[in-house]
Amino acid sequence: MRATDQPAGASAILRSHWRQGSKFSELPPELRPRDRAEGYAIQAELERHSDKPLFGWKIAATSEAGQRHINVAGPMAGRILAETVLPPGGTASMAGNAMRVAEPEFAFRLGVDLPPRPTPYDVGEVLAAVATLHPAIEIPDSRFADFVSAGEAQLIADNACAHLFVLGEPATADWRSRDLVEERPRITLRGETFIGHGRNVLGDPRVALAWLVNELSALGITTQAGQVVTTGTCHPPLPIASGDVMDADFGDLGRVSVRFE
Numbered sequence: 001m002r003a004t005d006q007p008a009g010a011s012a013i014l015r016s017h018w019r020q021g022s023k024f025s026e027l028p029p030e031l032r033p034r035d036r037a038e039g040y041a042i043q044a045e046l047e048r049h050s051d052k053p054l055f056g057w058k059i060a061a062t063s064e065a066g067q068r069h070i071n072v073a074g075p076m077a078g079r080i081l082a083e084t085v086l087p088p089g090g091t092a093s094m095a096g097n098a099m100r101v102a103e104p105e106f107a108f109r110l111g112v113d114l115p116p117r118p119t120p121y122d123v124g125e126v127l128a129a130v131a132t133l134h135p136a137i138e139i140p141d142s143r144f145a146d147f148v149s150a151g152e153a154q155l156i157a158d159n160a161c162a163h164l165f166v167l168g169e170p171a172t173a174d175w176r177s178r179d180l181v182e183e184r185p186r187i188t189l190r191g192e193t194f195i196g197h198g199r200n201v202l203g204d205p206r207v208a209l210a211w212l213v214n215e216l217s218a219l220g221i222t223t224q225a226g227q228v229v230t231t232g233t234c235h236p237p238l239p240i241a242s243g244d245v246m247d248a249d250f251g252d253l254g255r256v257s258v259r260f261e
Helices: 006-020 036-048 064-070 123-128 152-157 205-218
Strands: 056-060 076-080 101-110 130-139 164-167 186-189 192-195 228-233 245-249 255-260
Touching: 006 036, 006 152, 036 076, 036 152, 056 205, 064 228, 076 152, 076 205, 101 245, 123 130, 123 205, 130 228, 130 245, 130 255, 164 228, 164 255, 205 228
Parallel strands: 056 228
Antiparallel strands: 056 076, 101 130, 101 228, 130 164, 186 192, 186 245, 245 255
């Protein structure tokens, strides 16, 4: 039988390492989540201890490269806390960051609530609820020293490797008429240029967005108006170091950058 305080106890350990920028091997057996549901229950405690409204949601491992990076079979949802969001062109601290990668992403801000329901939302319904599209950069990390072997349930409990997030300005171009699958953002880092591809994000960033909404719906969670959903990296995670600047140019859909120190 599981301890009734399992989510709170496991979350307290993870929050402590998050605040300190430290790493540990694994949760104690009596607190370790056995499945995705228990992982999400632990993750939910993180939001309850934030003194600001939830900024939004992230999707980890939407690409095959991302799944290989953390050794999982499919995507996972995580919370973006307001205190982890940096301004465009801001500076991200590398202190305590062991993963040391950054990811260019398509992000969507919802204009209306999408509450839980018995039947899944389709892509069209979810897109109709979107207010704006944004270029974004996610800087993930894990509290587990060996995140490759931590396993899916523990990584979900660890907020799906959420760490820092940069949201660009909303796109002014008519993104709804575009095939985001074939968008190819140009990422500049250390004088090199890398080309992303919209299809790397679960085949289509819009499909990834619908996946997130339906994942939350199954958990009894409303994806709320005003919240941002970042859909996963459109390029394999790019290694970063102090002194680097990443610039992600999504063409007329916008541009966003971040400095690392």
